[in-house]
Amino acid sequence: MYGALTGLDKIETMKKIGPEIVQEWRSSLKSRPPSVSKKSEYWPGNYRKYADLDADDIPVTESLEDCTLRTHPLWDKKIKSDLRKGRNVLVVAHANSLRGLMKMIDGISDDDISTVQIPTGIPIVYKFDKHTMRPLKPEDDTCQLHTNGAFMERPGLLAAALRREDEWKVLDPAFAKAMTDRADKRREMSNVEWSLAKLEAERAAAAAAWTGGEGEGEGVEMYEDDGSDVRGPIVFVGEEEEKMEEKGAREGEEAVPAVPLVASSACVVPSKDGEVPIRKDPxxxxxxxxxxENNKLGLFTGWDxxxxxxxxxxxxxxxxxxxxxxxxxxxxxxxxxxxxxxxxxxxxxxxxxxxxxxxxxxWRLNERMYGALTGLSKRMVKQRYGEKQFKMWRRGYDVRPLKASSFSPSYPGNDKRYVKYLRDARISLSETIIRSVEARLLVVHRKFPKSESLRDCMDRTIPFYVRRIVPDxxxxxxxxxxxxxxxxxxxxxxxxxxxxxxxxxxxxxxxxxxxxxxxxxxxxxxxxxxxxxxxxxxxxxxxxxxxxxxxxxxxxxxxxxxxxxxxxxxxxxxxxxxxxxxxxxxxxxxxxxxxxxxxxxxxxxxx
Known part of the structure; x- marks a missing residue:
């Protein structure tokens, strides 16, 4: 959470305040940007999506360390648990949130974490030891220094993503120079001088946020940046560019605590025209x-x-x-x-x-399973079996269509999604025996429907509504x-x-x-x-x-x-x-x- 910087043009803010301080706010571990005002439209307490959070949990500004700390529970209580169960986990998030997860996974130091880059749209794949849950080192050199996550695409998309980082330097040469010279610059300034410079910058940023940034840059942000310390290309393990420049000082200094917020009493967002009342009743x-397309063609779809x-x-x-x-x-x-x-x-x-x-x-809200009729034309079924039988199969309350074969593609037992994730159905003894003999090992198979009447469909949907949706x-x-x-x-x-x-x-x-x-x-x-x-x-x-x-x-x-x-x-x-x-x-x-x-x-x- 970038505090009072939220909504401001990065380039214009950098020109006004100075690239050194802006970059410290963006990539430093402990430095926080100025806090956002509760009167600002960017204060998270204004948004309905955060209405369930306690006041102390709504940040007014965050450092990278703050962002990292709030990712800890997700890793410890959810992601790691899913990995231990043998599941493949996809995490889609933002640069600093992902950086926080990678810091925990790889044990990256406070000094090195800000050098880790997260290009947009490039998957970073981690493999783990199932016993220790430690990340495994990739066999090739497609991971960054200090990390064990391999980039899925390095030559093409990754190169394009890295060029976006270089475009930041083209926009303003002073920005690139500040990134490479910041450590030397810090050594030339005393702590008092640096503190005064930061204080002046914070006041300017707060003023810009209060006025909405009017007149401070007319262009819309066109360049994605990942919040890392921009100093050039990613350094890969095994390459000549392994040497990373030293991060600036002040990383170990005491961070200023964020001002606790008061939770907003309103938990709804007004309509744009302000005339239609928000419905609050259950x-x-x-x-x-x-x-x-199946509906348009008149085909039985079911679980297809x-x-x-x-x-x-x-x-x-x-x-x-x-x-x-x-x-x-x-x-x-x-x-x-x-x-x-x-x-x-x-x-x-x-x-x-x-x-x-x-x-x-x-799965309990799935469509009725049409068995062997799945994928067939309704008109053809009517012609082949007669209108009376067709209506009984299609709309009958307790009449099931012809069953699907155990080896049919339309049978859910042959769909990996249902085999792996459907756990609240009883075991089928006959299917377990058949599949165990075929695989020459024990394969426990659930009793997936091969055909359903409307009554069968209701037997799974109504209990879910009554026992889950109603009480929850x-x-x-x-x-x-x-x-x-x-x-x-x-x-x-x-x-x-x-x-x-x-x-x-x-x-x-x-x-x-x-x-x-x-x-x-x-x-x-x-x-x-x-x-x-x-x-x-x-x-x-x-x-x-x-x-x-x-x-x-x-x-x-x-x-x-x-x-x-x-x-x-x-x-x-x-x-x-x-x-x-x-x-x-x-x-x-x-x-x-x-x-x-x-x-x-x-x-x-x-x-």
Missing amino acids: VVVIIRHGKT DVALAKEGVEEAKAAGKLLRSQGFEFDVVYTSWLSRAIETAWLILDEMDSLWIPTIKT AVERGKRVLISSSENAIRGLLMHLCDIPQEMINKLDIPNGVPIVYDPRSRCIKLLDDGSGRNPLEVHDFGPAAEYLFAPRCIDDEGDLDEECDLMTLPEEFWKNAVAISDDDAEEVAVAGETEAPGNTESYGVFM
Whole structure:
């Protein structure tokens, strides 16, 4: 956390304050930049993502040492634990956070850590001894001095990344000179002179931060830098350039403690126009993933992992924009293990500027497993087996399609993801025997579904909702987003809305439409898209829609609560919608577009 330097142009700040001091703030182990003011827009306490942190945990500025210290728990309690279990771990973070992890892994000294560079977009791979958890030295020389992490790409991408470091020196020759001469410069200055220079620089930086940096550089930052001490190319083990220049003094001096912050009482971010209130009540929003190419081609997809089509991407983005415009925010997201559901959730969160929201993935929210029908054309299946059998397989409550073979690519037991990570299913004795004989060693195999009815699908989705989502999120007042597939959602809605078994096969779930469920009133609503159109005419939920949107909450007088009615648009609109003639349809639709924005109640949707 760069404190008062946050948001300032690096080059202009360097020119105004001096490259020596700026670089010390950037790469020194203990030196902290000036603290950011709590009144600044860059104070982390203003952001909802940090609302759960204690006041003392919200920094106003950080040194590299501070950044390193907060990475310790992640390494000790999570990453190291996953490595001991034989898992491959991917860490995507920022330069100084990664530098902090590498300092712990390699045991890099305080003097040498600032010489370690982290080029953008270049993977650094560590291998560990499974007993000692110490990093193993690479066989080649593709690692930096003091480290054991090997660069995945050195000749091409790495060279380009290093050129970006050289571009910093081209921007201002004084900057490069300061990096190579800083140690000598420090020796020429007394401690008093250096302290006065830093104090003057801190005042200038604070003033620039207070004024927003107006007039202090017009260009947008175009050059990525990794926060290291910029002195030229990375020094690789085994190369002639092993000699690193000595870091400046002051590394061992006592760091000034950061000023403790007071946690912000507000934990929501206001909308851009400031007119739409943020929904703070607990809510569950359920959304079926956007369209896939399989959806467009009419293929049975099931557990087959397919990506969103272009239309599906746009549907997910539109859903995110609609939710944001109606004042929705989320505290936690649940998705299946299927890419189409995960991508839909990401796109929604991206539109809501909430990619940081915790996302929990579970196979229990996967689509229904269609067995041997997976990948087949629905039209072809209907022609081959008849419409009656087709409907029973596709929409039957307790009828399973033909089973997939144990050796079929569509069988989850042949997918490494499920074999390795699915642990909450019982063991299949028959599959264990078959695979153990084939491998000539004991291979424990789980009972993965080879085919599922809607009831089978509900047997895994409903317990997860009741035992995990409800106690962990809903009962704690959290706002929940569930991104899943049609049959998983159909079963969930059957449970939530008491839809009769004989009607569930007549319920359709449109792609990319947020379905809002209020856990208190148990009512379902749709969001007003501002078009003035009846949502049930825009989105086809099938003949069972009357059960899905039926009012379920009773007011104090024993009558159905009107707030639970789907029709939250103005009464005049619904009168027009009922009495409208075909000739006047276009005229009323246009009129509705001008009236709809005045509606302030339609944002209250539950999932």
